[in-house]
Amino acid sequence: MATRVNLTPAQKHSSSSGNTHHYALKQVVGKGAYGIVYRAVNRQTGKQVAIKVIEYDEEEELNEHMLEIDLLKNLKHENIVKYHGFIQKSHQLFILLEYCSQGSLRDLIKRGPVDENECRAYIKQTLHGLRYLHEQGVIHRDIKAANLLLDGHNVVKLADFGVSTRVNSLAMTYAGSPNWMAPEVMMGQGATTVSDIWSLGATVVEILTGNPPFHNLVNEAACYAIVHDVYLPPKSLSSTCRKFMRACFQKIVFQRPTAQDLLKYDWITEPHKPSLERFREGEESSEDWRHDFIEVEVSPFKENDVADAQQNLNRLRQPGGHFNPYLIFNECDVYSIATCLIDLCQRGQLKTVEEMMTYDSQYKGGECKNMFITLGGIPALLSNIGLAEAVLSQFFIEDVKELIKCGILPYCGSIANVHLVLAVVAAYGAIVDFETWCQWCCKLPNIEDVIVKGLEADDRLAHDTLLSLSDANFPMKESLIARLMTLPLTLNKRLTYTVFKSLNSFLERKSVGSIDPDYAETESSTLEPQVTFSSPRFANLSAYSERRLLPEGFIDWLLKFTPNASEDQHLVKNFIELCFNAGHLDRVVLGEIVEHGGFLQLTQNLIQRFVGDSRTRYKKSMLSIALNLCVELSQEVNVTYLPTAVDVALGFLGIPDFITGGTEILMHCFLFAMHENCAITEDSLNILINCRTETVTIPRVTLLRTFYSEEPKFGNYITKFSRLCSLPPCKSLAFDIVSHPHFMRKTKALFDVYRSSLIIQIDFLKFLKLILTRYTEFAPRSVRKDIPTNLLISTAMQTNFVVGDCQVLSDVIEFLLSNWRPDNLRPNQVGGDSVLIKQLCRDIELLKNTTHSNDTKRLERNGLSIPAPVPSFP
Structure with missing residues (x-):
C-alpha cells in the first residue's frame, strides 16, 4: 500500500514538500486499547508533536479509526487537543496531535x-x-x-x-x-x-x-x-x-x-485562593518577629571545604574510587563531565559511566548524555561493546540512529541484549530499503534468538520484525519454528496472532504448487490437484517441498489452539489459513485434521454465525479459506465425522457464493458412504445415509435449490453438480430438477447468459443429457395433471417406468434445435459450428423415442447409456 499523507498546513515545510511525513519518534508517552502514543519531533521544523500509532489488518478497522480523525479535524477549541494530520502506511495509521508536555x-x-x-x-x-x-x-x-x-x-x-x-x-x-x-x-x-x-x-x-x-x-x-x-x-x-x-x-x-x-x-x-492564604496573619498584628533571631558571626570557609571541580573529576576517573554524582553535576560543567565520561569509556570503566548516566537521566533530563553524543562519545562506547551493552540499552535506545551512524551494525551479531538489537534492527529498517534490510537481518547469527526472546518478553519490535521477515526471503528454519511452538500462546492473543501470521506468510511464500486462494472468487478453477510427476516413485510427494521443514508434531501443536467461532476474527482467520497452508494436498496432515475434528466443528459454527450475521467481506474471506480446506478434508473423512462433514456441506449450500464448494464436499461424502457400504435410502423428501447408529438426513430440496439459485460461478458449479447427480444416491434428483416448473425458464436463461462461452454451454448440455436420461428412466408415465409430485416420486422409486411422449423433453429438444440456427443467433453467441454441441443435441433428441430394456447397452463412465452415433443436424 502506498503511503498516504494528510497534514495541516502548520505541519508542512516548504523545503520538504515530498518529505512532510518524516518524524523522529522519541519516547512513549501513553498507551491505550487502540494504540501507543509517542512524543515525536518534526525533522524539518524541530517542533514537537504527539503521534498516536494504530495498527490495523483490514479496511474495516481502518475506517473505524478514521472516524476519530474525522471527528478531531473539525474540533477547534482551546481545551481540545489539536489535530495536525495523519499518515497512513501499510497496516499502520499515524495520527498527529498536539503534544502536551506536562502529561495527563x-x-x-x-x-x-x-x-x-x-x-x-x-x-x-x-x-x-x-x-x-x-x-x-x-x-x-x-x-x-x-x-x-x-x-x-x-x-x-x-x-x-x-x-x-x-x-x-x-x-x-x-x-x-x-x-x-x-x-x-x-x-x-x-x-x-x-x-x-x-x-x-x-x-x-x-x-x-x-x-x-x-x-x-x-x-x-x-x-x-x-x-x-x-x-x-x-x-x-x-x-x-x-x-x-x-x-x-x-x-x-x-x-x-x-x-x-x-x-x-x-x-x-469561587475565586481562586492561594494555598497559604489561610495561614496569613492579620494586619493588625504589630509583633516584630525579627527580634526572635540572633545574628551570629560565621567563621570563613576553610580551604579544604571549598568545592574543587577538578578534584571531583579526578575522583571520577579513579578506578573503584568514591565519587558523588550530586557534587560533580553541581560543581562541574557539562562539557567537562561528558569529556571525562568519554575517557572512561575508552578505558573500560563502564560501571562508573552507567552510574553517572543514571543520575543524569533522573535529575538532569539527559543533558550530559546529549553533550556526550555531541562530543563523539558513542564510538568510545562501541570500542568496548561487550561492557557497554548495559549503558547502550538503558540510555541510548532512543538514539539508535546515532548508534547506527557511529557503526553499531557490525556488532549486532554479538550483542546479547535483545531489546537493543531489536531497536537497531527496527531503526535500520526505517533507513534502508526493505530488500537491503532483509538481507542484513538474514546475516545476523543471533537473529533467531533475538526474535524468540523478544517475543517471550512481548516486545513490540520483535512482533514487527518477525512479521516483516516472514514476508521476505527469510530462511525460517525448522529450529526457529520449533522454538515458536514453545511460546506461551494461550496467555497472549497478540503473540498467537504474530506466530500464526508469520508461519502463514512463510508457508505461502515457500509453496511450489499454486492454489486458488478463494474458492468462491474463481470461475475456471476446480481446486483439484494438477501436479504431474515424472516417475511413479514420486507419486506421494506433497506439492509443498518446504513442508518437510515443519517440525514433528506441528499439526498436533496447531490443533491445540483451535479457537471458538466467537473469538477474535483475525485470530480465527489466521488459524484457518495456517491449517490450510500446512495441510494442503498432504493426505497425512489432512487425515490428522479430520481425526481431531475441531476444524470441521469450527467451520460448522462459523457458517451458523455467518448466515445470521452482516456478511462482512472479511468473514466471507475467512469462510472461503475454510471451504478450500474442507473440500480436501472431505476426501479424507471417516465414519465418525461423516455427519459433521455433511452438515458443513449443507451449510455452505445455504450461502450462494459457496454453493460450488458445498456441492463438492457433499459429493465426496456420498462417495465415502458408498465405499464404506453405508445403507443409503430415499423417501419423498430426503436422502438418508445410515452411518453406524446415526442417520444423516440430506433434504433433496436443498440440492434442488442450488440449481435454481443465483449461483454466480456457474461454470465451476455445473461440473460438480453433474458429478453429484450421476451418483446412485441422487437417482431421484434428476426427476426433481426436470419436474420443477421453472426448468425450461432456467435452461433458456443459462444458455442466454453463457452464449459467449463454448465450454460452459458444452458442460451444461452434458448435464442436460445426464438428467434427462435419468428422467426418462425414472419418471412415471401419466397424463394426469393432478397427481402430486411427492406421489409421483414415491411411485417411481418402487417401479421402473418408461417415458413415451414427454412434454418437457419435447420442449427441451425444440429449444435446442432452434438455439443455434443461423437465423436465430444472438450477439456474441458461439457454438453454432461446434460438432460436440451438435452431437449432444442429437443425443438428447434421441431420448424422446428411446425405450429401455435389459439389453446390453454401451455405457459411459458415469453409468449412463450412450445412444448410437447419428449424423449431425444441418
Whole structure:
C-alpha cells in the first residue's frame, strides 16, 4: 500500500514538500486499547508533536479509526487537543496531535495530592471543553484524568476520542472505562451528553482522592454499585464541592445538569485562593518577629571545604574510587563531565559511566548524555561493546540512529541484549530499503534468538520484525519454528496472532504448487490437484517441498489452539489459513485434521454465525479459506465425522457464493458412504445415509435449490453438480430438477447468459443429457395433471417406468434445435459450428423415442447409456 499523507498546513515545510511525513519518534508517552502514543519531533521544523500509532489488518478497522480523525479535524477549541494530520502506511495509521508536555492529570495525581483550588481550575477548563463538544453534537464517552492532558502552560486539553460519537441518536454501544461510566450506559440504555457529566464527577473524585468512585470494588460489584448505590463524597471536602459532585452523580438523566449549568455552580465560580492564604496573619498584628533571631558571626570557609571541580573529576576517573554524582553535576560543567565520561569509556570503566548516566537521566533530563553524543562519545562506547551493552540499552535506545551512524551494525551479531538489537534492527529498517534490510537481518547469527526472546518478553519490535521477515526471503528454519511452538500462546492473543501470521506468510511464500486462494472468487478453477510427476516413485510427494521443514508434531501443536467461532476474527482467520497452508494436498496432515475434528466443528459454527450475521467481506474471506480446506478434508473423512462433514456441506449450500464448494464436499461424502457400504435410502423428501447408529438426513430440496439459485460461478458449479447427480444416491434428483416448473425458464436463461462461452454451454448440455436420461428412466408415465409430485416420486422409486411422449423433453429438444440456427443467433453467441454441441443435441433428441430394456447397452463412465452415433443436424 502506498503511503498516504494528510497534514495541516502548520505541519508542512516548504523545503520538504515530498518529505512532510518524516518524524523522529522519541519516547512513549501513553498507551491505550487502540494504540501507543509517542512524543515525536518534526525533522524539518524541530517542533514537537504527539503521534498516536494504530495498527490495523483490514479496511474495516481502518475506517473505524478514521472516524476519530474525522471527528478531531473539525474540533477547534482551546481545551481540545489539536489535530495536525495523519499518515497512513501499510497496516499502520499515524495520527498527529498536539503534544502536551506536562502529561495527563493522572500523571499529576501520581506525584502527589491535589487540593480543591488546583482541581477546580482543571475542572473548569474541562467544562469549557465539554460545553464546546456538546454544542458540536459530540459525546466524549471516556472522560477521566488519564484523558485530560496538560500543555506547557497548564492548559487542560481533552484527548483520546477513540470511542467518541456523534449525537445523531442515543449511542447504544458499550464504551468507556467502567469506574467512570454513567449508570444509563452501564445498563445499556445508551449514552447522551450528560453521560459525560457523570464521568466528570468521577474524575473530580479521582483527582482529589487519587482513585475514582468504588475503586475498591471489582467487576460486577463495581457495576452494581454505580447503578444502585449512592456515592458519598469525603467529608473533608468543602460543601460546595460535595454539592457539585452530587449534581454530577444524579441518576435521573433528565435531571443531571449540563456542562453549561455546572459552570455556574458555586464551587466553579469561587475565586481562586492561594494555598497559604489561610495561614496569613492579620494586619493588625504589630509583633516584630525579627527580634526572635540572633545574628551570629560565621567563621570563613576553610580551604579544604571549598568545592574543587577538578578534584571531583579526578575522583571520577579513579578506578573503584568514591565519587558523588550530586557534587560533580553541581560543581562541574557539562562539557567537562561528558569529556571525562568519554575517557572512561575508552578505558573500560563502564560501571562508573552507567552510574553517572543514571543520575543524569533522573535529575538532569539527559543533558550530559546529549553533550556526550555531541562530543563523539558513542564510538568510545562501541570500542568496548561487550561492557557497554548495559549503558547502550538503558540510555541510548532512543538514539539508535546515532548508534547506527557511529557503526553499531557490525556488532549486532554479538550483542546479547535483545531489546537493543531489536531497536537497531527496527531503526535500520526505517533507513534502508526493505530488500537491503532483509538481507542484513538474514546475516545476523543471533537473529533467531533475538526474535524468540523478544517475543517471550512481548516486545513490540520483535512482533514487527518477525512479521516483516516472514514476508521476505527469510530462511525460517525448522529450529526457529520449533522454538515458536514453545511460546506461551494461550496467555497472549497478540503473540498467537504474530506466530500464526508469520508461519502463514512463510508457508505461502515457500509453496511450489499454486492454489486458488478463494474458492468462491474463481470461475475456471476446480481446486483439484494438477501436479504431474515424472516417475511413479514420486507419486506421494506433497506439492509443498518446504513442508518437510515443519517440525514433528506441528499439526498436533496447531490443533491445540483451535479457537471458538466467537473469538477474535483475525485470530480465527489466521488459524484457518495456517491449517490450510500446512495441510494442503498432504493426505497425512489432512487425515490428522479430520481425526481431531475441531476444524470441521469450527467451520460448522462459523457458517451458523455467518448466515445470521452482516456478511462482512472479511468473514466471507475467512469462510472461503475454510471451504478450500474442507473440500480436501472431505476426501479424507471417516465414519465418525461423516455427519459433521455433511452438515458443513449443507451449510455452505445455504450461502450462494459457496454453493460450488458445498456441492463438492457433499459429493465426496456420498462417495465415502458408498465405499464404506453405508445403507443409503430415499423417501419423498430426503436422502438418508445410515452411518453406524446415526442417520444423516440430506433434504433433496436443498440440492434442488442450488440449481435454481443465483449461483454466480456457474461454470465451476455445473461440473460438480453433474458429478453429484450421476451418483446412485441422487437417482431421484434428476426427476426433481426436470419436474420443477421453472426448468425450461432456467435452461433458456443459462444458455442466454453463457452464449459467449463454448465450454460452459458444452458442460451444461452434458448435464442436460445426464438428467434427462435419468428422467426418462425414472419418471412415471401419466397424463394426469393432478397427481402430486411427492406421489409421483414415491411411485417411481418402487417401479421402473418408461417415458413415451414427454412434454418437457419435447420442449427441451425444440429449444435446442432452434438455439443455434443461423437465423436465430444472438450477439456474441458461439457454438453454432461446434460438432460436440451438435452431437449432444442429437443425443438428447434421441431420448424422446428411446425405450429401455435389459439389453446390453454401451455405457459411459458415469453409468449412463450412450445412444448410437447419428449424423449431425444441418
